Amino acid sequence: MALALTTDAPPAPPAAEAEELVAELAALIAADGWERLARPPVGPGADWFPDRWQPTPAGVERLLRRLFRHAAIDLEVEVLDRRDQAGPRPRRGVTDVEVVGVDDSGARFALYAIGEDDVAGTLAHEVGVAWALHLRRRAAPPYREGAAAPTDDDLRRGSIAAVYLGLGALATAAAYQQYTGGSYQANLGYAPVEYDVIQAGNLSLDAMAFLLACQAELRGAAASPPGLRGPAADQVAAWRRPLAGQGAALRAQLGVPQPATWPPLERARPEPFAPPADADDDAEPEPRRAEGKPVFRVRGTRASLGVVVGAIAGTIINVLVAPGLAFAFVLVAGGAVGLAVGRRSRTARCSECIERVAVDATECPKCGGRFVGDIDHRDQRLAAEAEAEAEAEAEAEAETETEAETETEAETETDAEARRR
Numbered sequence: 001m002a003l004a005l006t007t008d009a010p011p012a013p014p015a016a017e018a019e020e021l022v023a024e025l026a027a028l029i030a031a032d033g034w035e036r037l038a039r040p041p042v043g044p045g046a047d048w049f050p051d052r053w054q055p056t057p058a059g060v061e062r063l064l065r066r067l068f069r070h071a072a073i074d075l076e077v078e079v080l081d082r083r084d085q086a087g088p089r090p091r092r093g094v095t096d097v098e099v100v101g102v103d104d105s106g107a108r109f110a111l112y113a114i115g116e117d118d119v120a121g122t123l124a125h126e127v128g129v130a131w132a133l134h135l136r137r138r139a140a141p142p143y144r145e146g147a148a149a150p151t152d153d154d155l156r157r158g159s160i161a162a163v164y165l166g167l168g169a170l171a172t173a174a175a176y177q178q179y180t181g182g183s184y185q186a187n188l189g190y191a192p193v194e195y196d197v198i199q200a201g202n203l204s205l206d207a208m209a210f211l212l213a214c215q216a217e218l219r220g221a222a223a224s225p226p227g228l229r230g231p232a233a234d235q236v237a238a239w240r241r242p243l244a245g246q247g248a249a250l251r252a253q254l255g256v257p258q259p260a261t262w263p264p265l266e267r268a269r270p271e272p273f274a275p276p277a278d279a280d281d282d283a284e285p286e287p288r289r290a291e292g293k294p295v296f297r298v299r300g301t302r303a304s305l306g307v308v309v310g311a312i313a314g315t316i317i318n319v320l321v322a323p324g325l326a327f328a329f330v331l332v333a334g335g336a337v338g339l340a341v342g343r344r345s346r347t348a349r350c351s352e353c354i355e356r357v358a359v360d361a362t363e364c365p366k367c368g369g370r371f372v373g374d375i376d377h378r379d380q381r382l383a384a385e386a387e388a389e390a391e392a393e394a395e396a397e398a399e400t401e402t403e404a405e406t407e408t409e410a411e412t413e414t415d416a417e418a419r420r421r
Helices: 015-032 057-070 119-139 152-164 168-174 205-219 230-243 247-254 303-321 327-344 378-420
Strands: 077-081 096-103 106-113 177-181 194-198 294-301 346-350 370-375
Touching (some): 015 119, 015 152, 015 247, 057 077, 057 106, 057 119, 096 119, 106 119, 119 152, 152 168, 152 205, 205 230, 205 247, 294 327, 294 378, 303 327
Parallel strands (some): 077 106, 294 370
Antiparallel strands (some): 096 106, 177 194
């Protein structure tokens, strides 16, 4: 590779893979010009995505159309709803959309699931795949290429193309998504902390961060693209340091002219799409993971928080108001008062998803579970569910017996009336 990287370059991607990634970028530029790569990357937020998001097939299609417009791809978009063909879903819903073909009429995507993850970033990778297929069809001899379907090479090239098309910040952010839920509650007797990692696209976070850092250096951008956080922001920053000052070498290797000769390349901020006449905006979203399932409110208090707040208040009083008092006494007294106050403050969480809910809630807003009672600890939920099921069966049997008795009485009355006649 023509780049003279410093010794603090991250170990991944290794030099050989980094050279291949730059070569792939060069091939994309040779196929359709350098301007797309030189434009400022698209970021998240309402400035770039003014359309109202809805977790429906129509909403996914509208988001794909927006990404196609940002990438200046003149292809129609069609979304095929195949959610009924999807297999079991993981704990956190993950968006599953795949390119199934590109032809003269446009690009077709199969929708298998709409998740709670970074939908725009996930779709950015698939837009790149659609572009890779479009280029392959365009380069094929006449009458030799039909509706292109993606190969493994197309999938990898698609994630690289997402950076080339200006969607790299979105795609890199989605390449490694961390999600946590719940919090430690000592008084509930368990640690309800959920941790999920979702990796979208077909390249590692390291490779995506390297490509995005190359784009920023090529453009001479002082700051990394907006919208990055966590590991994605860290990896891009780690690659910006060894690539610093390599903009000219990158431009020479990729066939990009010097910035002084560039025409204006700023992206216009978009206006919202007009809602399509046949948009399925009123369609019901996918059911939540515990929709209608009997669940329980896990009772608790803010006693632990009260102890901490009380101890801090006691320390402040000791330092600022009454410095003569014994520190240990004030600390213990403050904690005791906080404990007493905290015990009066009731809390509740859903036994299914650990979401904090109102103490009198009838349904969990996150998982859709239907509250049928209260328990003291989450580990009691299985026994409580079994008891609730037994009670429901007993009620059903009692109702059946009552109906049978009512029918018998009605038949007896009918027979008696018939005899009287």
